[in-house]
Amino acid sequence: MISESDTIAALATPLSASGIGIIRVSGEDSISLVDKIFHGRKPLTEYGANTINYGHIVDKNGHVVDEVLVSVFKVPHSYTGEDSVEINCHGGVYVLRKVLSLVYDTGIRPAEPGEFSKRAFLNGRMDLSEAESVMELISSGSEASYKNSIRQLSGFLSKKVKKIRAEIIHEAAFVEAALDDPEHYDLEGFDDKLVVSLNIWIKEIKNLIDSYHQGSLIKDGINTVISGRPNVGKSSLLNFLSGHEKAIVTDIPGTTRDMIEDRVVLGDIVLNLVDTAGIRKTSDAVESIGVEKAIKAQSDAELNLYMVDSSVQLSDDDKKYLSSFDPSSTVVLLNKSDLDSAVDIDAIHQFFNGYVVDFSTKSGDGYDELKTAISDLFFDGGLDKDRFYITSEQNYNCLSDALKSLELVQSSIANGLSEDFFTSDLYDAYRSLGYIIGEEVEEDLVNKVFSDFCMGK
C-alpha cells in the first residue's frame, strides 16, 4: 500500500478575489510547521483539536502578511485523517500567493491534485467509491448529478457492494470448508441454494450496470451539436439556452465561422453544446475549416439538434440531411415559429420520422417540448429520482467483470460441474467488486482515480 506521511498544502478555494481564501495543510507536522509563520495568543501547537484560532501570518522579518483564522484538526478527526490545519486568509490573489509561499518555505510541499482525498482514502476515512464521489460532487452541474454524487458519498454504492461481497465470500468459504472437512460441512443441496443467491446478486449488479449509460450522461452531459443551414437561428439557440450572448448573431449567412461550445442545463439535463458553422459548401478558407469541424462534431455527437427555418421553404440540402438523421439521436427544431410558417411538422415528417418541435428563440416557445423530447430520447421520459446511477467507467468495468464471473458460476452449476470448479470464479467476482471500494486495489489504480481530482481536494 502507498504510504505518504510528509506534510502537504494547497489552496482549497479558487485563486480569485473573494471574501476568504482557504489554504489547506495536512500531515504529521502540519501544526508545528504552520506555527512557524503564525502569531496568535499562544503557539498553534497549544490549541486543542477542532478549534478556530485568531492570529496573523508573518514573514521571516516578523511583518504581518495577513490577518487570519486558523482551524486545527487532530488525528483522526480531519478530512484526511491526519493532523491538519486550514488557514482562512483574505481572498485576494496576491495575499493568497504570499501566504502559500510562506507555507511552502516552512518545508511543507505542494499537494498533488486529489492528494487530500487520496490520504482520506488511505487513512480509511472513506472508501474509494466515496472518495470518487467527492470530485463528482464538486463538479456537479445539475440537481440530478448533485443528488447522485451525494448518494454515493454517503455510501450507497459501497454498502451494496460490501453486502454482495460478504455473501459471496461466505459461500466460497463454505465450499472450501466442505471440501476440507466433508464430515462437518455437507454440500448436499448447496448448489440449489447458491443459484438463488446468484440470481439476486446478478440482478442487483445488472441493475447498476444498466444505470451507467444514463449515469454518465447525468455526470458528463450529453454531447450535442446544433446544426442546420446558415441563418436558421443556431447561434440564437445557443445564446437562448446558455442565457448569455456568446455566439455572434447576424443576418449574414456564415457569420459563425468556427465552433462555439457551451455547457447548458435544462432541468436535469446537461448539454455540452456545439454550435457549428452552417453546413454548406463554401469557398471561404476559414469557414470551410469550420464546416469540416462541424461534420466531425456531428458524427461524434450523442444528440443532434437540427434546425430548420420554418419561415422559408425546405431546401434540397434540408431534405437530404433530414432523410439521413437517426431519429434516436436527433431532434428537429422548426425555428422562427413566431413568423408566418412555410414549413410545418408534417412536412418534416415526410423526410424524418422522429421528434420535431416548433420553436422560437425569440419568444422561447417550444422550450418545454424540447426538454421533453430530449428526456424521452435519453432518459425514457424522465430520470428516476430514486434510482442510483453508476457514473464512473471504472465502476462499470468492475461490475461487468463481476457479472461475467458470476455468470460463469451459473453455467458451471447448470452443467453439473463440481463446487471446487467454480469457487475461483466466486473469488474473481469478489475481487472485481473489491476494486470499487478500494479493496484489492493496486497502487496504479489508486493513483489514477486521485489524479482526476482537482488541487486542494
Ligand code: GDP
Ligand atoms: P445561424 O446562422 O443559424 O447561427 O443564425 P443566427 O442565430 O445568426 O440567426 C440568424 C437570424 O435569424 C438573426 O437575425 C436572428 O435574430 C434571427 N432569428 C433567430 N431565431 C429566430 C426566431 O426564433 N424568430 C425570428 N423571427 N428570428 C430569429
